[in-house]
Amino acid sequence: MSTTQSPDLSNFWMPFTANRQFKAAPRLFKSAKGMYYTTVDDRPVLDATAGLWCVNAGHGRAEITQAVAEQLTTMDYAPTFQMGHALAFEAATKVAEFMPAGLDRIFFTNSGSESVDTALKMALAYHRACGEGQRTRFIGRERGYHGVGFGGISVGGILANRKTFSGNLMPHVDHLPHTLNIAEAAFTRGQPTWGAHLADELERLVALHDASTIAAVIVEPLAGSTGVIVPPKGYLERLRELCTKHGILLIFDEVITGFGRLGAPTASEYFGVVPDLITMAKAINNAAIPMGAVAASRAVHDAVVNAGAENAIEFFHGYTYTAHPAAAAAAIATLDIYKRDRLFERAKDLSGVFEDAVHELHGSPYVKDIRNLGLVAGVELESRPGAPGARAYDVFLKCFEAGVLVRYTGDILAFSPPLIVDEQKIDQIFSTVRDALRNVA
Known part of the structure; x- marks a missing residue:
């Protein structure tokens, strides 16, 4: 098949996509390198x-x-059921070096969704x-997002992710306000x-359910x-204090x-709060x-492992592809790149430039809020009457046509470039968004 010829689109049921809309006008990539994708018609897209x-380390x-x-x-x-290979243990050691002190017991999964369900199971196993x-x-x-497993959407708080499956979500789940x-x-x-007081809503939930019933x-x-x-x-900080107080x-x-x-x-290190x-x-x-992981504290790990009978499985959980050799090899190489190229320090140094650039959109048409931290930003737009999400989709399309890939959720544009981004590319991203905002209704 020629790279410019569209494949048969009928068989792939696409995730989190308006399938009919996409397949009527597909957007297809064929390669990626550094900060850029290349489309099937040879257009570079930042x-x-x-x-x-x-x-995070850039493509390719x-x-x-x-x-x-x-x-x-x-x-x-x-x-890795009753067997092992060296890279699994090496990758776990490498990951542990990036975690807060004491959170150095690493359980590998294959996605964020699996990591969440694994963590929920660990919490139950710990208390038992x-x-x-x-x-x-x-x-x-x-408004929390914790993947798409039944555990993750149960503790998550995004309506569209929950409503179709609401009759089969986990019981005994409650939610803090966003x-x-x-x-x-x-x-x-x-x-x-503003807003630290909202953590105290946990006290209300403790009073409602009793702390002795709450796992995590x-x-x-x-x-x-x-x-x-x-x-x-x-x-x-307040959430940490309350969880410690109540044994949660x-x-x-x-x-x-x-x-x-x-x-x-980690955000844990950034905020100085250790979960x-x-x-x-x-x-x-x-x-x-595909790879994910859960970092557990030694207290959680040791309680579960030491409670098991001698020579018996302590935690009845895992995946066929847990610590897959190729995924582990990729993790080791990636973590070495992060250290060698000092990409986290680079992100920290660029965060001020990134912040200034995104906030220059203040005053652009339809912009109702801008939020940012590190190399993450969200730009919330006023919704088009009767068509929520349509305006952000139009901005997304105009940016794509102009050679910049942005993400949108509802009427919110989200930005999270690879950590190899530079000042010139940051300027290109947000100048493209500014032009797009001027050309949508």
Whole structure:
């Protein structure tokens, strides 16, 4: 098939896509390198989204390609049920080096969704091992995104992800309120000063359900998929304090914030708040091979493992592809790149430039709010009457036609470029968005 000829589009049921709309006018890539995709008609497109928040080291890194190719040639697959291979342990050690002190017991998965369900199971297993098996309730947050497993959408709080499956979601789940308040904190640079008090809603839920029934609270330190919601100053600290007070585990979903997005290895390190479990995926191996992980505290790990009978399986959970050799090889190569090229420091150094550039959109047509932290930004637009999401989709299309890939959720544009971005490309991203806003209705 010629690279300019469209393939048969009928068989692939696309995820999170308006399938009929897309297939009527498809947008297809054929290659990627550095900061750019190339379309099937040979147009370069600047990637302002790191794929789906995941290609943090930039596309087509030769070191990762070589590591994967060598591993597939050496050993394509090995099980990790009652067996092992050296790269699984090496990758776990490498990942642990990026985690907060004490969160160094790494369980590998294949996606962020699997990481979330794994963390929820770990929380239940921990409390049972500690003699508190009645702690079965989870507290999520409105507008939270925790993947698409039944556990993840149960603790998640995005309506469209939940409503079709509402009759079969997990029981014993409640939700904290989200922290976005445009009336109080529009166009905030970095963390809002309003909203830390919303963490105290956990006390209300404890009073309603009793702390002895609650296993864990799960939140994204910075919410990405819902349209970039930055935590208020003091909010995460208060959640940590309350969880500790009531014996509740705190889970940070860092599938987006893990590995440099905020200019630090984790959001936990950036905010100075250490949870009991961290979920991750996406940038763990630059999205080269599907992979995710959960970092557990030694307290959680040791309680579960030591509670098992001698010579018996302690945690009845895992995946065929857990610590897949090629994925592990990609992770090792990726984490080495992050360190060698000091990409997290680069992200930190560029965050001010990125912040200034996105906030220059203040005053552009239809812009009602701008939110940012590190190399993440969200630009919320006024919805078109009777057609929510249509305006952001039009801006997305105009940017794509002008050679810049942005992401949109509802009427919110989201930006998360690879950490190799530079000042010139940051300017290109937001000047393209500015022009697009001037040319939509």
